[in-house]
Amino acid sequence: MLDFWATWCEGCKEEIPWFMEFQDKYNKTGLTVVGASLDDDGWKSVKPYLREYKINYRSWLERLHPHSASAKACR
Numbered sequence: 001m002l003d004f005w006a007t008w009c010e011g012c013k014e015e016i017p018w019f020m021e022f023q024d025k026y027n028k029t030g031l032t033v034v035g036a037s038l039d040d041d042g043w044k045s046v047k048p049y050l051r052e053y054k055i056n057y058r059s060w061l062e063r064l065h066p067h068s069a070s071a072k073a074c075r
Contacts, residue, residue, distance in 0.1 A: 004062065006038040006048045016055065023057045035059035052061060 002021050005012035016035075023033040035057060039045045042061050050059060 001033045003035045004038060005035050007045045008039070016053065018058050033057035036062035038062055045067065 001019070001022060003012075003015065005016065016040065019033045019035070035047045036056065037059055039061070044061065046061065049055075
């Protein structure tokens with residue numbers, strides 16, 4: 001399951017616990033949650049956030065072109 005998220009996204013803060021629950025509950029059945037952070041400053045914001053909220057699934061940085069429809073939708 002892929003989740004696009006960002007540290008500044010209020011909706012993401014609500015959804016992340018659900019993805020953590022999915023990871024705990026369904027990991028043994030083969031479901032894996034992966035988070036793709038859209039934070040512009042990269043790991044500078046993401047690493048502390050992952051530690052603070054003890055996110056239990058893999059995350060990576062996704063760089064969107066600033067003028068793409070996806071980037072505009074996330075702002």
